[in-house]
């Protein structure tokens with residue numbers, strides 16, 4: 519978790535009604551959610567040069583890579599434990615090393631699921647796992663180092679002197695994150711529900727290239743005719759779909775909701791949950807929902823740090839996508855492939871502040887440029903009749 523986050527932003531939700539911990543037996547650890555996979559066999563095949571990339575590292579190697587986990591190598595801390603930057607001589611790479619905190623919120627289960635998921639995954643918008651260490655009680659994960667840190671650090675509580683990311687970059691990040699999610703949902707075999715999509719889990723490389731990280735909560739999606747998997751409710755407050763939070767039924771649409779929240783954060787610069795705001799504005803989706811219905815309010819939603827430098831039509835379309843994703847009814851939310859198509863298009867429409875007027879907060883973004891037929895789709899809770907002209 520970044521140092522800037524409030525507790526409520528980052529605390530994992532565990533709404534299991536009877537408060538039972540999911541017991542992890544030794545057998546469980548090796549065959550958790552990914553059927554028929556065995557961590558040691560599957561992952562270490564890489565040593566023979568065929569198949570999976572994840573290597574095993576010794577604790578000694580990782581300690582050496584980080585100068586014994588020196589404080590000046592410290593990058594941040596989340597539910598799993600502390601993250602350090604290091605250089606691994608064996609693979610000649612700068613890496614980020616995450617060390618499991620035995621007293622932390624996450625444990626062996628998350629470690630195994632992370633290694634399995636990332637060992638099977640290979641996509642430019644998913645962070646690369648170089649390997650892991652499981653020696654005695656020690657559990658460490660070794661990732662590619664992402665030089666620009668997490669999206670969270672670029673959107674909220676900016677340190678003095680750091681410029682806010684511009685509109686084009688925001689759309690590029692949204693489109694890349696959507697492609698990462700599409701890979702998990704539609705390309706992986708078996709398909710995977712991510713369950714932990716949020717700004718702190720979108721890491722940024724050179725040129726703000728986004729990659730999804732943290733797959734410890736990932737679940738294999740429903741198979742056959744099933745539309746959901748039943749599970750203990752896990753996730754992060756503010757990002758968790760209401761249907762999943764209430765029923766424990768996890769679907770691909772739960773991820774779409776979380777994606778919608780991230781997209782709203784990118785557009786508005788607001789946090790998913792912000793306790794420093796008044797009661798009405800603390801929950802981003804609850805704040806945004808009534809505003810989606812009134813096009814005149816769109817310019818009030820946009821991040822003030824953009825200083826009016828955004829395309830009116832692009833804002834309208836981005837809000838339309840976000841509004842669809844955070845709809846209460848999961849079946850009304852779009853599938854990820856359609857989100858990717860829409861965002862790839864939006865990201866390709868480069869906004870040039872030189873040739874566009876700076877938008878003032880007071881002006882309606884719908885006039886005079888946006889016509890009704892500019893809609894990517896209708897904004898609102900799936901209500902197709904509410905198409906009043908401004």
Ligand SMILES: Nc1ncnc2c1ncn2[C@@H]1O[C@H](COP(=O)(O)OP(=O)(O)OP(=O)(O)O)[C@@H](O)[C@H]1O
Nearest residue numbers: 519520594595596597598601614661663664668718
């Ligand atoms: N591969 C990486 N490259 C560079 N920095 C990283 C990398 N992985 C994590 N970090 C940094 O470490 C911080 C902590 O990450 P971590 O994933 O442990 O926690 P989190 O995402 O903030 O919270 P959560 O535990 O809920 O996922 C991140 O915010 C990021 O700044």
Ligand SMILES: [Mg+2]
Nearest residue numbers: 596718719732
């Ligand atoms: Mg994380």
